[in-house]
Amino acid sequence: MRFLLFFIIFLFFSNFSNSSDVNFHAWGGSIVINNFISESSKDLKKININLKHTKVPDIADTVKILESDKKNNNFGKGLIDLMWINGENFHRLKKKQLLFGPINTVENYKYINFNDQSLHNDFGEPVEGMEVPWGRAQFVIIYDSDLIHKPPETASELMAFAKNNPGRITYPQIPEFHGTTFLKQIIYELIDNKSILQKPISKCQNTCNPLHELINYLKELHPFLWNEGRRFPKSVNETIPLLSNREIWLTFSFNPSVAANYVKNGDLRKSTRTTSFRNGSIGNTHYLAIPFNSSNKKSSLKVINYLISPTIQAKKANINNWGDPTVLDFDLMNSEQRQMFLKKQNIHILPKNKIPYIQEPHYSWTEAIENEWFKAFN
Amino acid sequence: MSQAIFMQLDLHLFLKDLQILAPSIGHTLFNNIAAIAISIFVAFFITIYLYKYSLYKSSFLIVLISFPHISFCIGVSYLFASSGLFARLFSLFYGNEVPFASTSGHYTDNLIYIFGLSIREVPFLVLIGLNVCDKIKLNLINRQVQALGFSELTSLVNCVLPLWLKSMSLPILVVITFSFSNIEFSSILGPQLPNMINVKFIESWYSTNQYLIRQLNSLILITILCVIFTTLLLAFLRNLSIYFLKKTRFFIKSSFNSNLLGKIFYKLMISIFILTLLVTFLLSICKSWFFPSILPDTLSYDGWKYIFINHLPIFLNSIFISTFISFLSLIIIGLVIENTNKKKLLFKILFILSFTILILPQNIMLIGINDLMNITNIFSVKIWFYFSLFIYVLPYTYFMMKQTYDNFNYQYIRNANVLGTSRFKSLFLIKIPLISNELILIFAVGFAVCFYQFLQGIIVTKGEEILFNNEVFILFSGESINVASSGSLMNLIPALLLFLLIWIRGHHVKV
Numbered sequence: 001m002r003f004l005l006f007f008i009i010f011l012f013f014s015n016f017s018n019s020s021d022v023n024f025h026a027w028g029g030s031i032v033i034n035n036f037i038s039e040s041s042k043d044l045k046k047i048n049i050n051l052k053h054t055k056v057p058d059i060a061d062t063v064k065i066l067e068s069d070k071k072n073n074n075f076g077k078g079l080i081d082l083m084w085i086n087g088e089n090f091h092r093l094k095k096k097q098l099l100f101g102p103i104n105t106v107e108n109y110k111y112i113n114f115n116d117q118s119l120h121n122d123f124g125e126p127v128e129g130m131e132v133p134w135g136r137a138q139f140v141i142i143y144d145s146d147l148i149h150k151p152p153e154t155a156s157e158l159m160a161f162a163k164n165n166p167g168r169i170t171y172p173q174i175p176e177f178h179g180t181t182f183l184k185q186i187i188y189e190l191i192d193n194k195s196i197l198q199k200p201i202s203k204c205q206n207t208c209n210p211l212h213e214l215i216n217y218l219k220e221l222h223p224f225l226w227n228e229g230r231r232f233p234k235s236v237n238e239t240i241p242l243l244s245n246r247e248i249w250l251t252f253s254f255n256p257s258v259a260a261n262y263v264k265n266g267d268l269r270k271s272t273r274t275t276s277f278r279n280g281s282i283g284n285t286h287y288l289a290i291p292f293n294s295s296n297k298k299s300s301l302k303v304i305n306y307l308i309s310p311t312i313q314a315k316k317a318n319i320n321n322w323g324d325p326t327v328l329d330f331d332l333m334n335s336e337q338r339q340m341f342l343k344k345q346n347i348h349i350l351p352k353n354k355i356p357y358i359q360e361p362h363y364s365w366t367e368a369i370e371n372e373w374f375k376a377f378n
Numbered sequence: 379m380s381q382a383i384f385m386q387l388d389l390h391l392f393l394k395d396l397q398i399l400a401p402s403i404g405h406t407l408f409n410n411i412a413a414i415a416i417s418i419f420v421a422f423f424i425t426i427y428l429y430k431y432s433l434y435k436s437s438f439l440i441v442l443i444s445f446p447h448i449s450f451c452i453g454v455s456y457l458f459a460s461s462g463l464f465a466r467l468f469s470l471f472y473g474n475e476v477p478f479a480s481t482s483g484h485y486t487d488n489l490i491y492i493f494g495l496s497i498r499e500v501p502f503l504v505l506i507g508l509n510v511c512d513k514i515k516l517n518l519i520n521r522q523v524q525a526l527g528f529s530e531l532t533s534l535v536n537c538v539l540p541l542w543l544k545s546m547s548l549p550i551l552v553v554i555t556f557s558f559s560n561i562e563f564s565s566i567l568g569p570q571l572p573n574m575i576n577v578k579f580i581e582s583w584y585s586t587n588q589y590l591i592r593q594l595n596s597l598i599l600i601t602i603l604c605v606i607f608t609t610l611l612l613a614f615l616r617n618l619s620i621y622f623l624k625k626t627r628f629f630i631k632s633s634f635n636s637n638l639l640g641k642i643f644y645k646l647m648i649s650i651f652i653l654t655l656l657v658t659f660l661l662s663i664c665k666s667w668f669f670p671s672i673l674p675d676t677l678s679y680d681g682w683k684y685i686f687i688n689h690l691p692i693f694l695n696s697i698f699i700s701t702f703i704s705f706l707s708l709i710i711i712g713l714v715i716e717n718t719n720k721k722k723l724l725f726k727i728l729f730i731l732s733f734t735i736l737i738l739p740q741n742i743m744l745i746g747i748n749d750l751m752n753i754t755n756i757f758s759v760k761i762w763f764y765f766s767l768f769i770y771v772l773p774y775t776y777f778m779m780k781q782t783y784d785n786f787n788y789q790y791i792r793n794a795n796v797l798g799t800s801r802f803k804s805l806f807l808i809k810i811p812l813i814s815n816e817l818i819l820i821f822a823v824g825f826a827v828c829f830y831q832f833l834q835g836i837i838v839t840k841g842e843e844i845l846f847n848n849e850v851f852i853l854f855s856g857e858s859i860n861v862a863s864s865g866s867l868m869n870l871i872p873a874l875l876l877f878l879l880i881w882i883r884g885h886h887v888k889v
Contacts (some may be wrong), residue, residue, distance in 0.1 A: 031853075032856050057852065061841060065840060065842075165479075166479055167479025226479075227480050229569070231570045232570060234855050237855060245477060246482055247461050247477050265680070265858065266860075378571055
């Protein structure tokens, strides 16, 4: 009885002792990533920081909280200290002045190449120190090599594959970001003048109508999708069990190395391989930012500094952990630091530099693509 | 003038939304009405079977009630997926190495939704239905009808069913409002493109898209209208069938064995629950279990390990919160009922409040609480979270406590008063020991209700404060079935243990 009482008291107090908490809002849909954040949290305890991972299904929800905070004049007691963002969410936060910064003053920022524009432009929006690069991504195709000997690597090959193998491919339901990226990738594949996607959609007038082409393509594709395009997985992770059980034969990811981790954990078969759209696939950078009303900005900066340090970036790039490519410039590191990034080749992952990167379309395209999809299919 | 235009514009937008959302509304109404009708039908026959043959078996129902909605939905989805257990069993005979291409569309999704929701609601309806049988003196009616030379089925359909249905109005209303506000069934098992309105509700709530945010107003109104429509329709159907049975005296000569039907339904329901549990358990202990294997290829406890390492704090926190809320609710309701009588205003307010909470769709109620939180801007999110959990435990505690007090034999207290014992002493030395079993059961129900709340973490706190139940839902959309299944099983352990203990102690369940 006494033990129970102590236990309840312990739980009660453990619940309220949060003096150096950093509340980190980050997408919580991947166990691999959650594990990495959890490991980092253990490390950070050594410098007296309690990194609490709030697993959000979509970071847009966090943006809404910050907007509401500003409306309610909550300027200093915000519940969110750090967030993982990019794209239209960053643009929205920057435009509404909901970010604290510049934050590119952290010590380890020195390892980031000032001239690499892919790090300093987020979906066409200049970063201007309001967020710090954390990792890179490239859109890839993960497939079962026992069932597909020559995977589709263009939009037309994908269409042909779907027609020859009805019900064996799908993509996450829009507006899930992997699903939206798939649609962006298809637009890139379908149009000749790719540069229009780098400009705001408002610049695209009558004669330029890539969205129309996209919807026509999808209307042709959907009857051959999993469940005849009448049901979509809610997230890209939901496609992993489908791929492992061969309900579908290929899926997509934003991480060129993630398949190796899934195979290691037994979530995917050993016959799993990774490829991508051979004419180039969308690559982007993801960032860390501090909200304007974080109540613990000092500790948040320390966390950012820790997360972009060469040791942790190397740990993150390791396929046994997360496998997320680094944002640091090898030329700015010493040989000992560079050594940490050397990795063994793995048959399940996309070899480095095999597929050229294509820049994300301007952020204004995202909502337009999603709206068109909703109009056509929802 | 401007106000009038504004109202007109609103109505115009509502009608436009109604037109756009018509397919969603159609799916939602059809699925929910079908699921409720089936669950009432099945529940009636199981109730009759259990009432006649074994009350001991009926107490097992409370174990089924402790099965969380999310875990049940996940289990059902594992059974019916194209590479699920049934497909694997089929492949044993057919010999296919690759699952058939999934072409299930709305029809299959609707069927699975109806199946899942109706089976899940049966234990709740049966548990209350058994007490209704007590109240309407079912055995006496049966004996009377049989003495007049009619079959048992005649008694059940013509005499018992009308009485039973009338007494079941409140629980059926609770099931109706749950059907239109749940997110677990509609999101995991329900159809997509278009989604059911329950899912659209949450999509709009979370959306940053102005059009969807505005659509939320229409969705609130549509949900209320759907609940009213379903209630009226089911009431109409009930009255129509009673009228029809009275007029035609249908079944009057039938000698069909209704108990056999009840027995089949009962066994089928138990089998579905056990099968769901079994598949989830096997998935939780496998490293990989690829199609078409009937049993896991390799075993591993990694999923459990992951849950213990990463989710133990929130699991313990949820237990702590649920214990605290259930205990608080027990104390408050106990104090109110102990110190008031049915004529006092406070008692009446409590009754109206409990009733309103039960019949108002939860998503709408919680949006109201969220608005209140934002407008008043007092107290932390945590306090509002606890509050929103508390108000959903309150009705269950109230109705169960009220029944306990109603059933209590006050002669003991009067005897103690005659002997000069103080009220305080009578309460602690006589009343509480005598109703201790019921109090434990009320606490357990309150605990389970709180532990399995889901929408609070989504609507009130927008993910800022959540329960373990919410974490399980997130895990289900993750890449590892193994981890999701471990989480799903861990989710049912606390309430299951609590109810198993009560069951083992041999309580006669009264709700």
